[in-house]
Amino acid sequence: MKFDKPVPLSEIASLIGAELIGNTTANATGINEIHKVENGDLVFVDHPKYYDACIQSAASFIIINKQVDFPEGKALLITSDPFEAYQTIIRHFRPFNPSMKMISETSAAGEGTVIMPGAYIGNHVTIGANCVIHPNVTIMDHCVLGDEVVIQAGTVIGSDAFYYNKKTNREIHYKRMLSGGRVVIANGVEIGAGCTIDRGVSGDTFIGAGTKMDNLVHIGHDTVVGKNCLFAAQVGIAGATTIEDNVILWGQVGVSKTLTIGKDAVVLAQSGVPSSLPGGKTYFGYPAEDAGQKKREFVWIKRIPQLWDLVMKQKRERERE
Amino acid sequence: MKFDKPVPLSEIASLIGAELIGNTTANATGINEIHKVENGDLVFVDHPKYYDACIQSAASFIIINKQVDFPEGKALLITSDPFEAYQTIIRHFRPFNPSMKMISETSAAGEGTVIMPGAYIGNHVTIGANCVIHPNVTIMDHCVLGDEVVIQAGTVIGSDAFYYNKKTNREIHYKRMLSGGRVVIANGVEIGAGCTIDRGVSGDTFIGAGTKMDNLVHIGHDTVVGKNCLFAAQVGIAGATTIEDNVILWGQVGVSKTLTIGKDAVVLAQSGVPSSLPGGKTYFGYPAEDAGQKKREFVWIKRIPQLWDLVMKQKRERERE
Amino acid sequence: MKFDKPVPLSEIASLIGAELIGNTTANATGINEIHKVENGDLVFVDHPKYYDACIQSAASFIIINKQVDFPEGKALLITSDPFEAYQTIIRHFRPFNPSMKMISETSAAGEGTVIMPGAYIGNHVTIGANCVIHPNVTIMDHCVLGDEVVIQAGTVIGSDAFYYNKKTNREIHYKRMLSGGRVVIANGVEIGAGCTIDRGVSGDTFIGAGTKMDNLVHIGHDTVVGKNCLFAAQVGIAGATTIEDNVILWGQVGVSKTLTIGKDAVVLAQSGVPSSLPGGKTYFGYPAEDAGQKKREFVWIKRIPQLWDLVMKQKRERERE
Structure with missing residues (x-):
């Protein structure tokens, strides 16, 4: 911050x-x-x-x-x-001093931008030109949107980070670490309906130019997303992770915190990414690994009964000898 | 009820x-x-x-x-x-007699509580002191929130249970069982953006003191969550389940209905929990089991090709004998 | 369209x-x-x-x-x-000419229908009789709802399709294909809280009579869902897919695009469906297959260490011979 x-x-x-x-x-x-x-x-x-x-x-x-x-x-x-x-x-x-109007007078939007009914725009929010903010969207204080940004209905930009300090000697063990950061969204980004993008704790959460997200996607605090990425529906990315340019994450992929997915990587649907992945390859499964290799693993698993039969046959033969 | x-x-x-x-x-x-x-x-x-x-x-x-x-x-x-x-x-x-105002006059909130614009507060809702209800949150009739509760934007508290009576002789097979219960949220609970917590059907859905949830978490009807739990983003818990104190569920974990996860249990990301788990241990995978054991299973799977080669070699040798 | x-x-x-x-x-x-x-x-x-x-x-x-x-x-x-x-x-x-009122004057709702505060109803929306549209729901232009339809709070009906034309010679690689289609919802459908249903690109997204969805469910553009289906929480279905009558998808199931799930099929929780499934059977896992067979696979995996020991013992014995 x-x-x-x-x-x-x-x-x-x-x-x-x-x-x-x-x-x-x-x-x-x-x-x-x-x-x-x-x-x-x-x-x-x-x-x-x-x-x-x-x-x-x-x-x-x-x-x-x-x-x-x-x-x-x-x-x-x-x-x-x-x-x-x-x-x-x-x-x-960064005092918590929330605007009690749907659109704060301290926010600003560029020419051609449409803010639809039910959208909440907090204090000191900056929105570029030719954006569409759909109904019932929430954009919290200090967030920044570039030009030609589209936010579909019901999405939340700038919710507080899920980041707690734990002390078990308190009755309430977890104390929220206050979020001083923002969400910064570059030009041409389009975000689906019902998504949530947390603000950074001490830095900014950043979404690079041209990146497109489908519905119900979650992006954690301080995460940095590159340009021209595609995230399908229900993808979840934890905090302080880096997704480089042109990365494609298919539906329901989960990505852990503080790791890096390299440029041009593709992660297939429902995979889980617990640690960094080099760019330029296609990944699958949990833990996500080379997709071709992972799919061969499925074939190997199906061969276990055959393997069992062979081994048992050998065992019987030896016993008979 | x-x-x-x-x-x-x-x-x-x-x-x-x-x-x-x-x-x-x-x-x-x-x-x-x-x-x-x-x-x-x-x-x-x-x-x-x-x-x-x-x-x-x-x-x-x-x-x-x-x-x-x-x-x-x-x-x-x-x-x-x-x-x-x-x-x-x-x-x-419990007639369906919805308030047509954003904040019902029959609801009450304690000192220091902030209800931000676009939030809907239904009839007979009770909110404690020093809470923050973020924009575009929905809190349905009869729900109860303690003190120091934070609800991030877009979250829904008290939606109807997903609980149906099925008769295939009707054109519409499923008939909703009406929800007479409430959602009751204890002190110091913080709930992320875009979450949904269903009311109980005949009892209450309960969230214990100090529990924190990240974004896009779903909690089913009549589920009881203990104190100081942590649920990461996109966790889903079905109905009438019990989660005891200090349980940690990482991202995208799914928990089935009417089971119990014991105190201090940890369930790693993307795991699925189809039946009860004793407390005090770390679980992983589907069906969720001891995490160490499950991870060794991954190692065993990778050894199948080697096993195959060995068995084939023995087979060839025996055939040659 | x-x-x-x-x-x-x-x-x-x-x-x-x-x-x-x-x-x-x-x-x-x-x-x-x-x-x-x-x-x-x-x-x-x-x-x-x-x-x-x-x-x-x-x-x-x-x-x-x-x-x-x-x-x-x-x-x-x-x-x-x-x-x-x-x-x-x-x-x-189908020009983008959004209504700037919470309820457009060009929309219409039947007798007995309740539209609760904070709900946005776009232009040329048609809603049948005896429906309940809960708070903070968004229904975009041209969508059609039958009679006795319930939409829980925060849900979005008619968000734009996640469908892009890619040209890497542009700075912004992906250009949205405009959605000319609608969402059409038949009688007796009930949709949970925080769901998102995308409009069709050139056709309609359709939800058949009596189908019930739990919370945080995503339905992609142009997808056609049959009658009396049940989708549990956090299910995601990609675009242009067909789900036939009476299909049950349990929690967190993911379904890929342009495929068909046949009548009366059941897909167990957290499964992934990458290709069409015949009706009348129960499926599980990724890729979803016959549930009984898939569960036997879990048993076989647990036998690998035993198999390993047997093979190693045979190897040692042969070496000793």
């Missing part, structure tokens, strides 16, 4: 009650998780296992629960609960 | 045109199916196979299509079509 | 800029794809491979990109891009 304008570190430190050491006069440009963070951004870490990775990351400023060594020019913001500090920052810079 | 206040049996008998015998001066507290019924309730039965179970159940009053023996203190309501009698009772005590 | 009244071929030729030869004074009754086309209709073809089939089809008038021989009484409309000609015809006779 990027701040609307750079924010003095001292202001952040004061907001979260942190001790600020190092480059104390710098400004922060945003806050992100370690895999998305850029130079000028804040990052947060509360487990010694990840201290090093955070301090050596592109992040300039580290919200941390212990004083550690850090490179020249960076800064630490030391506080007992970096996770809560993250929540406080999101709550401050 | 419980009546708002106890109802004289004689009033029920007259409503459904039944002959009343036994404890004719009693009051009924509600009507339920056999597995949910409590002392003071009505139950209904039209098949001799189930007569005994109904008469011996906790139910005090039995709507039945034949005179049979019954315990002291109970009553029979004898009528030719007990199923139709059930429908008549539901129609009378 | 049928025109509201017959249209002179000369008018069509002029609209799409085509050279008209043959029966130039005829009127066209509609336009359809080759598998749906009827006498009096237009059809369109741009690939020599399909020329013959189109010219010999029931279609009376062929939009084509080359002059070819054709039967007496028919006509050719010759144009360089028949696909674009189709789009032009749909755009002209």
